[in-house]
């Protein structure tokens with residue numbers, strides 16, 4: 149054992165730590181995932197990571213190293229809140245956190261001209277450093293010849309090639325970390341190159357290094373230029389975008405039938421089995437009416453959610469998204485949103501929480517706030533079960549020309565969310581905070597064939613999150629709701645279903661006064677209460693409430709036919725309209741509080757969304773009734 153190692157042993161914890169620093173979209177997170185086995189989000193556009201994440205990597209000799217993934221930064225002069233995180237962290241200025249022991253500067257080997265500037269800036273900090281020359285595979289394909297030894301000599305630190313999308317693409321980096329760790333305690337801070345921070349001089353230095361260490365291929369015609377003439381065309385581009393989104397919603401309905409039927413049949417079978425094998429009593433009712441009808445009713449929507457995410461992941465990894473942002477920039481500019489808002493808003497289709505966090509890539513505070521305020525109007529995946537349930541019950545399975553009518557309706561609901569977000573943003577900027585339109589500056593990544601590994605991991609992650617919600621918060625709320633719906637038990641000689649005499653029944657009747665004008669019955673009114681915590685709970689809650697209100701015999705084995713018979717079309721449409729707007733997600737409000745650092749904005753958000761929801765449901769209900777619904 150070397151003396152250096154003994155030295156390290158003697159001050160064992162905290163672990164030796166390295167931070168991954170580099171330009172946006174150079175593959176830091178992909179590398180982080182490889183090194184630590186984490187599953188952080190990787191996607192082909194700038195600004196995916198907005199928070200620092202820590203993990204541990206095991207070196208080949210068994211020692212552990214702490215690895216920190218950071219948001220990408222173009223330079224050490226931060227322009228946006230996410231870049232700020234990076235700078236503060238590597239300088240050790242974040243409260244309660246020590247600066248990393250070494251920096252791994254991750255660079256995109258195919259874009260050294262831009263990436264090396266940051267490396268030179270990092271170098272000036274004088275900290276132990278090594279360079280991971282990532283995307284070595286793509287560089288080789290492009291015919292780029294990089295003399296690693298020369299580059300290392302020029303930069304004055306170790307340089308290793310990595311391929312963050314291959315399972316063994318990080319081995320050289322691991323080996324280098326091991327070497328560096330062995331000498332860590334004996335190495336003084338790296339010697340400083342006399343490089344000035346002035347941008348022009350940095351650029352000159354980069355050019356000099358490139359000339360010495362890199363042989364550019366003779367004219368490389370990027371194939372994405374040819375695709376872009378179509379995809380970014382002002383007319384064809386929009387048509388392609390509309391077609392892509394449209395196809396996704398078609399697929400959500402037409403592909404999901406088979407697996408959904410299978411899950412439904414499984415749940416129904418399980419319910420029958422429990423009913424047959426358990427004595428009648430509260431426990432059986434809890435299992436069948438509470439858990440299976442409630443949480444099981446939500447589980448059915450797993451296939452649709454996975455299909456939606458399959459497409460979102462494909463789009464994210466292909467490099468298409470920033471291009472769509474450019475296409476829509478003008479449109480978004482007219483309502484006062486920045487083109488940079490596109491990706492946060494698109495992420496909000498999955499869930500408003502990462503969407504709101506992604507607004508950290510927007511430098512202008514007013515633009516950022518406007519984006520945060522409208523993010524919950526994007527249809528998050530938790531609304532999908534509610535939409536799907538109501539559409540399944542009220543919209544006939546029919547095709548209109550080439551299209552599936554249900555898919556069409558779903559598409560319409562998503563469009564309603566987007567259009568109202570635009571309208572609210574417009575009003576918001578008009579009434580409250582004017583800021584001038586700023587043209588969009590966004591890096592266009594090269595197109596990439598989406599990696600299977602990333603896709604599979606991403607889907608597994610979504611499934612895990614959904615199942616955890618079903619098994620966690622949804623399950624817990626269902627049990628509470630079952631309890632509230634079953635007790636107190638009905639008095640002797642009561643005739644109606646037991647739930648009418650319970651606490652929940654009583655609550656539902658009271659709330660119905662508020663909701664009657666928009667056409668909600670007492671069952672819906674009850675379901676909205678636990679649905680406040682998380683949207684899809686409302687579906688489970690309806691399952692439980694209806695299972696318990698079907699007195700005795702007619703146990704609702706599936707919710708769809710029950711509501712198809714019991715509700716008017718006007719009620720169903722009104723509930724859909726309510727769901728397009730209502731702020732039924734406590735976690736979203738909590739994140740808004742955190743990101744804006746004040747209670748003012750989440751409260752304002754909740755208020756305006758409730759008013760909007762009530763108004764929209766009211767109008768929808770009245771108009772549908774008037775039309776004879």
Ligand SMILES: Nc1nc2c(ncn2[C@@H]2O[C@H](COP(=O)(O)OP(=O)(O)OP(=O)(O)O)[C@@H](O)[C@H]2O)c(=O)[nH]1
Nearest residue numbers: 173174175176177178191195196197220283311312
């Ligand atoms: N072919 C190839 N693709 C890579 C490699 N490393 C990363 N990618 C892809 O590059 C894209 C960006 O990867 P990320 O890991 O999200 O990049 P990042 O540096 O964390 O980006 P930000 O978080 O936005 O700063 C993804 O589409 C990855 O699949 C590589 O070595 N080779």
Ligand SMILES: [Mg+2]
Nearest residue numbers: 176177196197
């Ligand atoms: Mg990242």
